[in-house]
Amino acid sequence: DAKTTQPPSMDCAEGRAANLPCNHSTISGNEYVYWYRQIHSQGPQYIIHGLKNNETNEMASLIITEDRKSSTLILPHATLRDTAVYYCIVRAPLNNAGNMLTFGGGTRLMVKP
Amino acid sequence: KAGVTQTPRYLIKTRGQQVTLSCSPISGHRSVSWYQQTPGQGLQFLFEYFSETQRNKGNFPGRFSGRQFSNSRSEMNVSTLELGDSALYLCASSLGQGFVNTEAFFGQGTRLTVV
Numbered sequence: 001d002a003k004t005t006q007p008p009s010m011d012c013a014e015g016r017a018a019n020l021p022c023n024h025s026t027i028s029g030n031e032y033v034y035w036y037r038q039i040h041s042q043g044p045q046y047i048i049h050g051l052k053n054n055e056t057n058e059m060a061s062l063i064i065t066e067d068r069k070s071s072t073l074i075l076p077h078a079t080l081r082d083t084a085v086y087y088c089i090v091r092a093p094l095n096n097a098g099n100m101l102t103f104g105g106g107t108r109l110m111v112k113p
Numbered sequence: 114k115a116g117v118t119q120t121p122r123y124l125i126k127t128r129g130q131q132v133t134l135s136c137s138p139i140s141g142h143r144s145v146s147w148y149q150q151t152p153g154q155g156l157q158f159l160f161e162y163f164s165e166t167q168r169n170k171g172n173f174p175g176r177f178s179g180r181q182f183s184n185s186r187s188e189m190n191v192s193t194l195e196l197g198d199s200a201l202y203l204c205a206s207s208l209g210q211g212f213v214n215t216e217a218f219f220g221q222g223t224r225l226t227v228v
Contacts, residue, residue: 043220
């Protein structure tokens with residue numbers, strides 16, 4: 001699976017949009033971009049994933065550049081409860097080789113009042 | 114529906130002992146993966162089980178082992194515990210096959226402290 005690079009930490013004001021970048025310049029054509037987050041002392045939580053088109057769900061939006069070498073997770077109106085470590089993961093489609101996720105260091109997002 | 118259940122939540126063991134951790138996946142999920150999380154190494158993949166077979170394995174010593182039962186529940190075992198095995202052990206459940214977009218649902222974890 002391709003390696004990802006994320007800033008170690010970011011701050012965001014409550015109510016503002018949080019834009020979390022991820023670089024995955026070695027991504028292969030069939031690899032997806034996944035985002036998970038981990039709130040302190042809990043297990044990671046799935047947020048969103050995409051291949052090449054932008055995606056949106058009730059939690060967030062995912063913007064993937066046209067060359068797919070980077071992406072941005074957008075939390076449109078950050079709340080204090082969004083304070084967490086956010087992980088960007090690139091992985092190939094599920095196949096018989098398994099369902100392994102490779103976590104990097106992630107970005108520690110601090111939402112401030 | 115019920116989420117992923119890991120037991121126990123907290124555990125204290127002595128060096129040299131062994132420990133068994135349990136994970137009950139979401140009903141209908143056939144894949145169970147285990148991860149170790151430490152402050153120094155972050156989240157690292159241990160192994161994955163699907164239909165009672167180990168499908169993938171991370172880079173951990175043979176002291177770490179696991180198994181999966183016919184009802185998809187999984188256990189992991191660590192023998193001859195070392196201080197460095199102190200960590201949060203997380204279990205993730207997913208459908209596991211046939212879906213490229215299958216997401217993993219994590220449990221709350223078992224926090225193991227080796228003294």
